[in-house]
Amino acid sequence: MNPSHASHQELPQFPESLWVATTELPTFSRLAEDIETDVAIVGAGITGITTAYLLAKAGKDVVLIEAGQILNGTTGHTTAKVTAQHGLIYHEFLNHFGDEKTRLYYEGNREAIEFIRDIVGGDEEKFGLKLEDAYIYAQTEDKYLSKLEDEIKAYEKLGIPGEWQESLPLPLPVRGAIKMPGQYQFHPLQYLKHLTEQFLKLGGRIYENTTMDEKVENDGPITLLTKRGGHRITCNHAVSASHFPFYDGKGLFFTRLHVERSYAIAVKPETAYPGGMFLSVDQPTRSLRSATYNGEELVIVGGENHPTGRSICTHQHYENLELFAGNLLGASAIPYRWSTQDLITLDNMPYIGPITSNQDRIFVATGFRKWGMTTGTLAAKIISDQILEKDNRYADVFNPSRFKADPSIKTFVAQNAMVAKDFVAGKFEMSHADITELKPGEGAVVRHNGQRAGAYKDEQGNLHLVDTTCTHLGCEVEWNEGERSWDCPCHGSRFRHNGEVLEGPAIEPLKQLDPES
Numbered sequence: 001m002n003p004s005h006a007s008h009q010e011l012p013q014f015p016e017s018l019w020v021a022t023t024e025l026p027t028f029s030r031l032a033e034d035i036e037t038d039v040a041i042v043g044a045g046i047t048g049i050t051t052a053y054l055l056a057k058a059g060k061d062v063v064l065i066e067a068g069q070i071l072n073g074t075t076g077h078t079t080a081k082v083t084a085q086h087g088l089i090y091h092e093f094l095n096h097f098g099d100e101k102t103r104l105y106y107e108g109n110r111e112a113i114e115f116i117r118d119i120v121g122g123d124e125e126k127f128g129l130k131l132e133d134a135y136i137y138a139q140t141e142d143k144y145l146s147k148l149e150d151e152i153k154a155y156e157k158l159g160i161p162g163e164w165q166e167s168l169p170l171p172l173p174v175r176g177a178i179k180m181p182g183q184y185q186f187h188p189l190q191y192l193k194h195l196t197e198q199f200l201k202l203g204g205r206i207y208e209n210t211t212m213d214e215k216v217e218n219d220g221p222i223t224l225l226t227k228r229g230g231h232r233i234t235c236n237h238a239v240s241a242s243h244f245p246f247y248d249g250k251g252l253f254f255t256r257l258h259v260e261r262s263y264a265i266a267v268k269p270e271t272a273y274p275g276g277m278f279l280s281v282d283q284p285t286r287s288l289r290s291a292t293y294n295g296e297e298l299v300i301v302g303g304e305n306h307p308t309g310r311s312i313c314t315h316q317h318y319e320n321l322e323l324f325a326g327n328l329l330g331a332s333a334i335p336y337r338w339s340t341q342d343l344i345t346l347d348n349m350p351y352i353g354p355i356t357s358n359q360d361r362i363f364v365a366t367g368f369r370k371w372g373m374t375t376g377t378l379a380a381k382i383i384s385d386q387i388l389e390k391d392n393r394y395a396d397v398f399n400p401s402r403f404k405a406d407p408s409i410k411t412f413v414a415q416n417a418m419v420a421k422d423f424v425a426g427k428f429e430m431s432h433a434d435i436t437e438l439k440p441g442e443g444a445v446v447r448h449n450g451q452r453a454g455a456y457k458d459e460q461g462n463l464h465l466v467d468t469t470c471t472h473l474g475c476e477v478e479w480n481e482g483e484r485s486w487d488c489p490c491h492g493s494r495f496r497h498n499g500e501v502l503e504g505p506a507i508e509p510l511k512q513l514d515p516e517s
């Protein structure tokens with residue numbers, strides 16, 4: 001890399017994902033009456049839509065509920081790699097879960113790739129599906145190289161196709177890399193728009209802008225309640241595919257998941273991209289793949305992961321990606337930038353299946369650790385099989401009620417200590433910005449009437465003030481400058497500048513405060 005090759009391009013002022021910007025999706029009304037159905041699915045991302053499609057195809061009456069607009073959550077903001085190479089995972093899983101379960105993890109994800117391949121059929125161009133090799137690479141410290149060496153040994157032990165490489169097709173010097181051939185990339189929203197249409201043709205129903213209450217009645221038929229209007233959905237089975245589970249059911253998911261934010265930009269490269277999907281094992285992470293946009297090739301550059309709500313200057317993360325892209329390929333334009341948050345479980349294995357061991361009619365799928373394209377598809381297969389009372393050989397691996405003392409316990413304690421620290425630290429921190437010094441487009445934590453408050457000055461100069469106490473479990477939200485949102489470090493809830501909920505688990509908006517009082 002030669003920094004002198006870097007070309008500086010303006011980042012778009014507002015975040016928007018390439019996928020969302022290039023897909024016209026149907027819209028649906030809010031649920032405004034009591035209804036009955038076989039299966040109610042909450043959350044219309046890849047997991048919810050694929051589960052809905054599979055169950056409708058099997059003859060079930062299915063209702064899909066979305067708190068916002070379909071496909072506008074994590075699925076709309078992914079880098080959309082369809083691969084079983086999920087970073088460094090196989091060595092870790094071998095040590096923690098043993099050969100059989102780790103092999104099932106790989107095979108389940110491989111099967112998900114084949115499922116997507118089958119749905120796409122011969123329409124590769126329409127869905128942007130492209131066969132690519134996936135690479136993980138180490139560039140810097142010895143510890144990253146030795147992790148990669150452990151990983152290739154795990155591939156060999158499990159019989160996973162992988163090849164050790166001394167160099168990459170990219171102009172990026174590396175100390176080693178693992179190539180997993182025969183993977184894919186696609187346009188996730190074009191693909192899921194198609195599955196949504198198929199679901200509707202099969203008689204499925206979809207409601208948007210419908211937030212579900214966290215209370216669920218389940219002695220007798222299951223009854224879900226809408227937050228607004230208290231409308232009832234009576235069903236035989238319910239599925240939480242809402243990223244953070246909308247219903248906890250004593251599964252204590254808020255203590256068993258943590259949230260990471262990551263960033264992506266789409267750049268028009270000045271030098272030709274050689275193809276391939278890449279991910280660094282070094283920190284900060286870097287991820288690359290190509291995409292077609294208006295007949296031209298773009299490169300999606302991602303990375304810069306950090307725990308949600310724990311990075312003060314989020315815009316800096318975009319600038320770091322821009323610099324990396326400019327140095328590597330040159331960037332003649334950056335038409336899109338976006339970010340997302342991913343949920344990660346205590347042992348890095350997603351939670352897929354009955355929400356607790358004694359509630360076998362309510363299911364959850366969450367904690368995909370950034371690999372939701374394949375794992376979300378696999379989750380749909382597992383849960384639809386469970387509802388249809390068919391055997392599924394992967395179900396046991398992902399069972400949310402599994403318990404392994406090592407390293408879960410350590411992580412469990414660490415995660416909750418971290419949440420507790422955020423809870424307490426947020427309440428007592430002393431340094432706050434001066435409300436009078438905010439410029440248009442800026443937000444900050446301020447003091448208002450002696451209380452911690454969140455202030456945002458919009459482009460017209462109007463001041464918006466909110467109570468920074470997160471309405472989920474009371475942690476203190478922080479300003480996310482890159483997305484212009486209030487983010488909670490504890491479980492990842494996000495709110496608009498005026499307090500409206502952008503992402504759960506919170507259901508209620510932040511309390512608005514009167515700037516004049």
Ligand code: FES
Pocket residue numbers: 254470471472473474475488489490491492493504505506
């Ligand atoms: Fe749980 Fe804010 S306290 S998301």
